[in-house]
Amino acid sequence: MKRPIILTFVTFILVVNICFGNENLRISRDDESLWVSLKINVKNPKELYKRLSSGLSNRLILSIEIKERRGGTIAFKKEYVFEVIYDVWDEKYRLFTFDPTKKLRFETSNKEEIYTKFVEIEDLRICDVKALSADTLYNIKVKVIINPVSKEIIEKIKEYLADPESTSKGSPPRTIFGSFVNVFIPELNTENIYKYELKSVNINEIPTKK
Numbered sequence: 001m002k003r004p005i006i007l008t009f010v011t012f013i014l015v016v017n018i019c020f021g022n023e024n025l026r027i028s029r030d031d032e033s034l035w036v037s038l039k040i041n042v043k044n045p046k047e048l049y050k051r052l053s054s055g056l057s058n059r060l061i062l063s064i065e066i067k068e069r070r071g072g073t074i075a076f077k078k079e080y081v082f083e084v085i086y087d088v089w090d091e092k093y094r095l096f097t098f099d100p101t102k103k104l105r106f107e108t109s110n111k112e113e114i115y116t117k118f119v120e121i122e123d124l125r126i127c128d129v130k131a132l133s134a135d136t137l138y139n140i141k142v143k144v145i146i147n148p149v150s151k152e153i154i155e156k157i158k159e160y161l162a163d164p165e166s167t168s169k170g171s172p173p174r175t176i177f178g179s180f181v182n183v184f185i186p187e188l189n190t191e192n193i194y195k196y197e198l199k200s201v202n203i204n205e206i207p208t209k210k
Contacts, residue, residue, distance in 0.1 A: 025142055028209040033125050034132070035209050036064065040119045040144055040194055048146065049115055050091065055151040058084040061145050064126055069137040069200055076127045084118050107195065119146075129203060137200045146192040 010112050024035040026037045040060075041062055052058055059081060081098040082105070093114035095106040132138065 026164050027140065027198065027201070027206055028123075029129055029203065029206045030069045031063040031089055031207045034127050034129055034140070034203070034204060034206070036121075036124045036126050037138075038062070038121045038124070038142060038144070038196070040146070041121055042120075042146070043192060044144055045119075048119075049111070051147070052084055052115060052118070053111060054089055055086055058147055059120070061148065062121070062124075063143045063160045066127070066132070066138050067141070075132055075136075075138060078126065081116065082121070084114060123209065130175050130202050134202070134204050137202055140198040144192075144196075148192075160193075184189065 024041065028035045028037070048058070062080045062082070063072050064076070064078055064080070065074060067074050083096045083098070084093060086093050092107055092109050093111065094104060095114060095117050096102050097105045103145070106114070108114050
């Protein structure tokens with residue numbers, strides 16, 4: 001009777017070790033680097049899925065912060081930008097990263113495949129293991145914003161490009177840059193913001209990246 005109990009206990013330990021984190025945010029490491037995998041529960045997946053083939057740029061901005069649990073000292077902080085563009089001529093979806101230069105990360109003609117790659121980021125290298133202390137516990141925070149400019153603002157931008165004076169009639173002339181900042185920045189889309197966190201992480205307990 002004791003054998004099934006032992007087997008169940010061993011299975012539980014293996015699951016915890018392999019899936020360090022939660023269903024949305026997981027971390028792993030190798031001898032040199034720390035890696036993050038992220039699954040985003042998109043609030044309006046149908047709208048994003050439809051927009052991917054619109055020909056417009058779709059951007060995801062991911063911010064990662066690793067902070068000491070005690071004292072609050074920031075050990076690492078960085079932003080990553082991902083962009084999906086549909087090439088109507090080649091009929092292909094391309095996923096780019098900017099770190100800092102633009103690089104092709106993935107390419108496919110399958111819309112479902114590019115959607116998955118966009119909202120489920122696998123094995124993103126974030127920092128050197130040496131940057132973190134083995135004797136310190138860390139809190140890892142991740143913030144994501146998808147398409148910070150809403151569809152309504154895109155329409156306003158189109159109108160602006162067609163008639164720049166329409167946004168500033170009755171006001172002194174402004175530069176193109178000044179007009180964009182003053183007119184569009186206050187209306188940036190903040191609805192598609194997602195936050196994830198892992199607390200009290202010790203790098204010695206992080207599983208090895210496969």
